Amino acid sequence: MANPKSVLPLYEKNWYKYNYKRVFDSIILILLLLLLGYRLISVNDYSLPWFVAFLCECWFTLGWIFTMSTQWSPALVKTYPERLLQSVEELPAVDIFVTTADDKLEPPIITVNTVLSVLSLDYPSHKLSCYVSDDACSPLIFYALQQASSFAKHWVPFCKKYNVQTRAPFRYFSDDNDECTTNNEEFRQEWLQMKDMYENLSRDIDVDPKSIPNLHESDFAIFSNTTRTDHPAIIKAIWENKEMVENGVPHLIYISREKRPKQPHHYKAGAMNVLVNFLNPYWTRVSGLITNAPFMLNLDCDMIVNNPKIVQHAMCIFLGSRGEKEVAFVQCPQRFYTSLKDDPFGNQMTMTYTFILGAGLAGLQGPLYCGTNCFHRRKVIYGLSPDDVENGSNKLSEEELKQTFGASNDLMKSIIHALEERTYSTNDINVKKTIEKATQVACHGYEYGTFWGKQVGWIYESIVEDIVTGLLMHARGWRSELCTPNPIAFVGCAPGDNLATMSQFKRWATGMLEIFFCKHCPIFATIFAKLSFREFLGYMWIINWGFNPFAQVCYSCVIAYCIITNSYFLPKDWGIYIPILLVIFYNVYTLYEYLALGLSTKAWWNNERMSKITPMNAGFCGFITMLLKLLGVSSTVFEITKKDIAPFSEDDKNATRYTFDKSLVFLPGTTVLLLQLTAILIKMSGFQKQGLSGNYECGMVEMLCSVYLIICYWPFLKGLFETGKYGIPLSTISKGGILTCLFVILCRRTVSG
Numbered sequence: 001m002a003n004p005k006s007v008l009p010l011y012e013k014n015w016y017k018y019n020y021k022r023v024f025d026s027i028i029l030i031l032l033l034l035l036l037g038y039r040l041i042s043v044n045d046y047s048l049p050w051f052v053a054f055l056c057e058c059w060f061t062l063g064w065i066f067t068m069s070t071q072w073s074p075a076l077v078k079t080y081p082e083r084l085l086q087s088v089e090e091l092p093a094v095d096i097f098v099t100t101a102d103d104k105l106e107p108p109i110i111t112v113n114t115v116l117s118v119l120s121l122d123y124p125s126h127k128l129s130c131y132v133s134d135d136a137c138s139p140l141i142f143y144a145l146q147q148a149s150s151f152a153k154h155w156v157p158f159c160k161k162y163n164v165q166t167r168a169p170f171r172y173f174s175d176d177n178d179e180c181t182t183n184n185e186e187f188r189q190e191w192l193q194m195k196d197m198y199e200n201l202s203r204d205i206d207v208d209p210k211s212i213p214n215l216h217e218s219d220f221a222i223f224s225n226t227t228r229t230d231h232p233a234i235i236k237a238i239w240e241n242k243e244m245v246e247n248g249v250p251h252l253i254y255i256s257r258e259k260r261p262k263q264p265h266h267y268k269a270g271a272m273n274v275l276v277n278f279l280n281p282y283w284t285r286v287s288g289l290i291t292n293a294p295f296m297l298n299l300d301c302d303m304i305v306n307n308p309k310i311v312q313h314a315m316c317i318f319l320g321s322r323g324e325k326e327v328a329f330v331q332c333p334q335r336f337y338t339s340l341k342d343d344p345f346g347n348q349m350t351m352t353y354t355f356i357l358g359a360g361l362a363g364l365q366g367p368l369y370c371g372t373n374c375f376h377r378r379k380v381i382y383g384l385s386p387d388d389v390e391n392g393s394n395k396l397s398e399e400e401l402k403q404t405f406g407a408s409n410d411l412m413k414s415i416i417h418a419l420e421e422r423t424y425s426t427n428d429i430n431v432k433k434t435i436e437k438a439t440q441v442a443c444h445g446y447e448y449g450t451f452w453g454k455q456v457g458w459i460y461e462s463i464v465e466d467i468v469t470g471l472l473m474h475a476r477g478w479r480s481e482l483c484t485p486n487p488i489a490f491v492g493c494a495p496g497d498n499l500a501t502m503s504q505f506k507r508w509a510t511g512m513l514e515i516f517f518c519k520h521c522p523i524f525a526t527i528f529a530k531l532s533f534r535e536f537l538g539y540m541w542i543i544n545w546g547f548n549p550f551a552q553v554c555y556s557c558v559i560a561y562c563i564i565t566n567s568y569f570l571p572k573d574w575g576i577y578i579p580i581l582l583v584i585f586y587n588v589y590t591l592y593e594y595l596a597l598g599l600s601t602k603a604w605w606n607n608e609r610m611s612k613i614t615p616m617n618a619g620f621c622g623f624i625t626m627l628l629k630l631l632g633v634s635s636t637v638f639e640i641t642k643k644d645i646a647p648f649s650e651d652d653k654n655a656t657r658y659t660f661d662k663s664l665v666f667l668p669g670t671t672v673l674l675l676q677l678t679a680i681l682i683k684m685s686g687f688q689k690q691g692l693s694g695n696y697e698c699g700m701v702e703m704l705c706s707v708y709l710i711i712c713y714w715p716f717l718k719g720l721f722e723t724g725k726y727g728i729p730l731s732t733i734s735k736g737g738i739l740t741c742l743f744v745i746l747c748r749r750t751v752s753g
């Protein structure tokens, strides 16, 4: 397949040194350590708040070490797709998986646009296949894809003929591009025609599922009597590139895996495993058979292609890394097209993606797998390690194969094929026939007793299946690479409001803790396997999203405690300069970074504020959820993030306003705020309880900390007095009130005893 003919490298990787970052990072670390040291030697100050603050600060310091190490030696990769065709005889096939799971939270028009952008990629069409996994078992999604495939027959040639850059029609025809200003009459005509067709398509699929035309015709009959949690496997080839034309429309296949009530389906990880495995020669487990492409691209339904040449860029990395240790997966960054100005909900994570999740980790063993925008090598998904490849031990015995992948001879054939990185010749592929065979066989329960979800495929251990799946690959010794072509490869839809942000972060926090407490924990992976030490620190950086909220909540309680009991947790003498310098340095440094990236001061402040709000609410709830899971009280659930094609209009002032609902996710924040308010009230009204000895005295700095927190929680403060969706529900306020009272009583007990 990849016969290197040309000597020019397909990609180059360069490491950067940001000296200013290293200096600032180190200063902050030194100040943190000084603070810890000061606390230790100040024996006279030892007290409960002093001790709790010390523990929290130990945690923050550790967190800073994770951050610092991860962004210490960033690297970026440059790819040369124009050299690709000179260096390989034939481009490899790529299977593209798009997952969707809810036709309300993820409107079909979004999935349709993603699929259309995929079908029109600049890559030989007969080398691409697009599989859409529908966990909602929705006839509407199926119908929408059918309509989209008809539209694709016009759209794909149009894009290729005029070398269109943005191949998701809703972006192409978006408001700032809705006039066709050109002198080329032919293009104008076609442009108008396409626009018209796309508008028809959007109208057609924006219907109530019940009123879908032809619902009872043969194609749809299978959807009758199904619910999203109880239905057989449904596989339909919506479009087949029968003649395997190079410039046609790639295969488009719809799959809704079998689901039965009470049987765990493992959310997205389960869906992905079915896709990888589905159409093998015999079972309904899929793409192994139809195309069995050696590479796969995995996209969430809202992640549209933004650079039509992206597959070629990714192939540069895969094929260019031969001879050295191969790359297991190529991750492209997550960027968003729906970005509210100044990032009011702090969910665009520009800094994080720039310095840590992106270049930072790329300079180590490689970026983390982020669930979407990622190309995988199929044999890695099947559990191979680089050593297996090196030693040529990628031939498992029949017994091992059975135990790992399940007892189907035909599946084994397809897996052996994949492990040896062979592809099917195009003549072997008959989509229709395979599907007929595949749907006859029940597929549920196939994975029982096999290693699917445990050692191979997407790992079920955590609801952030992506991070744990990538972790297992790094632990086996694989590298990964970051692919950042210009323009950026994919763009998606960021959560449109703080409700979606909260639910997403809560899932992440819980999932990260699940990873820490499972057998794939990065600590074991470094000690017993091949996760490099600094990559381990990188994984700990993200796992800390689950732990840090607890420390943050404790710290804010310490502040209130000190004010209520008239004690202190910050140094009284010269030592106070340590935290003061720390705060100044940290804020100046982060503000500088925002400005240097061309972001505004407001964006910086919004992110600072949200770094107190989101973790302390959603993250803390995630922490509690994990605690309950560890105690065996409840299990964790994957809540889908709501997506909107145009979630807000530019002049919608309310788009940036904070909204609340009755969910418990807002309880920690409401309580923290009420606590601070109560504490200040107690102080002002002179009701402070005197500390144990005379020199206990809450100073100005403790008050300042509290006021700072209240300023961060301004949206909550406003929420206390608003009604409707902008107000914190009374039930949450009362629960927060009760918790606050309990806390105050407890505080007073500790000092009066």
Ligand SMILES: O=c1ccn([C@@H]2O[C@H](COP(=O)(O)OP(=O)(O)O[C@H]3O[C@H](CO)[C@@H](O)[C@H](O)[C@H]3O)[C@@H](O)[C@H]2O)c(=O)[nH]1
Residues within 6 Å of the ligand: 099, 100, 101, 102, 106, 133, 135, 266, 267, 268, 271, 299, 300, 301, 302, 370, 371, 372, 463, 464, 465, 466, 504, 507, 508, 511, 638, 639, 640, 641, 642
């Ligand atoms: O039972 C399910 C639940 C979700 N999904 C799909 O999973 C994807 C991600 O879900 P989303 O609600 O968009 O979650 P995000 O928080 O935006 O996703 C990030 O985090 C997830 C892990 O928490 C990863 O799976 C995603 O790839 C990553 O983009 C979507 O395409 C869903 O359709 C399924 O296929 N089946």
Ligand SMILES: [Mn+2]
Residues within 6 Å of the ligand: 300, 302, 641
């Ligand atoms: Mn998403």
